[in-house]
Amino acid sequence: MSSIDMAGGPPERNPIARLWYDKETRSIIMQILTIVLLLTFFGVIINNAVENLRLLGKTFSFSFLWTEASYDINQHLIEYTSTSTHLRAATVGILNTLLVAVCGIILATILGFIMGVMRLSPNWLINKLVYCVIEFVRNVPVLLHILLVHGLVVHALPQPRGLPDWANFGDLAFLTNRGLFMPSPIFEGGSSAILIAFIAAVGFSWWFKRHAKKIQDDTGRVLPVFWVSVGAIIGLPLVAYLVTGMPIGWEVPQQSTFNLRGGMVIRPEFMALWLALSVYTACFIAEIVRAGILAVSKGQWEASQALGASRGLTLKNVVIPQALRVIVPPLTSQYLNITKNSSLAIAIGYMDVVATIGGISLMQTGKEMETMIIVLMFYLIVSLLISAVMNWFNQRIKLVER
Template sequence: MAHQESVASDVDDSGRVSLMNDPKARGLVFQVLLIIAVIYLVYSGVTNAIDNLARAGIASGFGFFGERAGFDIGQSLIPYTNDSTYLRAFFVGLLNTMVVGLIGVFFATIIGFIIGLARLSKNYLVQKFATVYVEMLRNIPLLLQLLFWYKAVLSILPSPRQVGLEPGAEVVFSLNNRGLYMPRIVPEAGSSLILYALLIAIVAWIFIGRWAKKRQMATGQQFPVFFTGLGLIIVLPLLAYLVTGMPLSLEYSSLQGFNMVDGWVIQPEFMALLLGLALYTAAFIAEIVRAGILAVSHGQSEAAYALGIRPNLTSRLVIVPQAMRVIIPPLTSQYLNLIKNSSLAVAIGYPDLVSIFGGTVLNQTGQAVEVISITMLVYLTLSLLTSAFMNWFNSSVALVER
């Protein structure tokens, strides 16, 4: 009787359960309290930090972005001098980080897929070479690999004079301890049409790929999308180049005194960082690719062979599409690791975001809270954007269940 009376007391005359005994209402109350607690903790931390900085006489705020930087940067994708602002230096470091991240992801993916396929090769030497590559590179710390490429490989290359370059003579390619020197393309009037032609070719390639996919789903007939797109990317810019009167010229490097001038140079710090990141991440990607292919049932390839499909088409049209749903999720993690590992560039002197903004700017301004917070926010944003893109790509290549 007592139990029945307590249950009855929790229910009003209309038959509804009181809010205190409603799981949804309690959950909502707890969530609101948690949000209030988090906001209070953040507010308390910020106000305490501001008070402590003011008490110590340390400047705070973001006004330093407009001040003169006063230092040079060895590699910059945008115009920069020591008279530029700290904001300009920030963008230089951000672009350098994004460039090494994008190029590193590109080469790590290609090398990783090749090594992953080599791990499954029936050729004894190829399979063992791939195994040694994976087991060796993924078990050596990345920082040591970066130092190896920079100190033990690139730094001991001969100087421009030791290579045998004649002073004043133009060179097409030269690899020395100052970097890799190549011709630089100098655009002239009308060269923008070549860029437009390239963009049109890329867009046309995308539309042809979509059309070919719909055509194959409807008729089963294949279309050479890759070679067609490659032809468009080569032919259209070439036609624009010829029609506009060849508005491009090459500027070659030459030895002047002890230094190389003109041309285009890839500095040793960038090459060491790119080699270390790409080769190290490729070792993990190779294992992901191998596991993804092994996850596909062997009966799939046997069925394809029974239908008369050639082995190379079987791998490209049957095995790899099914393996991608296993490969992409862990592949995303490796891309994120590569982008975050690029912060180790400070160890070999490459001017990335951490080196420029989290190093030089921090030391000169003394505003650690603002500088470190912005640096962390940038890496968080890059990681979230990469994850969002890979999630979209994963959904676009996912197999449709019937």
């Protein structure tokens, strides 16, 4: 380097400065610094945590999970009593979270698609009505929706005692402020045949769809796939039900003086959370759907019409497949949002994972760190799973470029 000794040449630098001015070595230095800083940071906080735990006389272990929880959970999908373990309580909470998330995703998708299509309606009145609803719902916190709906369900619905006629659906189902009481099925011997028939019908429909596509590709003949599938899926289990001698009985809730007994009940907390989350998310989905359909260029509609396709066929085979490509990625994040927002359940006393393990178990055992780690891990895993599934779906529907 020193051989270049011209006036105005690059300034001489000592070797250390030269290292710093080299892009690659500088990047390595920066990264080493980052790692050192990061390790120091974690070292300090872990050290603090150990020290704090020692001062409080606590230990870090998950063994509390196998001790008795001794609190009640009003809605449980699996067997649970107050003598069950904390692990069992956590499982019940996780199942409740998943239940409300899955129900919410289904209802929000349906409502969202309907509202999105209504928003594109040429009818001014419908268009503006849906616009007002969407803007109002979207710009109000979801927690407020949950509290409002919960307040409505608890205060506006009648008490079980002296139930008015409009809340009594033919003595079979009852809508009260303690929940929606419905008949629950009782499975007797032979009811497994119905399940087998149902699975067989689904398998048949799948095969028939492939078969019909093959026939259409070969001969151009279109088979009525939809009606045959619907007929098989409803008809086969029905036949099985009749042939096996109607093995499913129904336990109808009975009205006593003060309360309703028996049957199945959808609790007001679940109803409030489910409806509020679904409507809130549906408004976001509606805008996504609207944007997706508008993103399909008008030429696609016209080209499809020029080929002689009806409006329904155009929608089904031309517009929706293209709109889905735009819709799916933001839809994924809405599904994630509904799952994460279901944690607000704690505000109205629905026992989800945050309310059970992250709430009551935390208070009872004083294991802040362990319980919070379980809750955070659960949400991280669910988020990653939903992302993975939707990515797979996105891969399937995306434009294949040849």
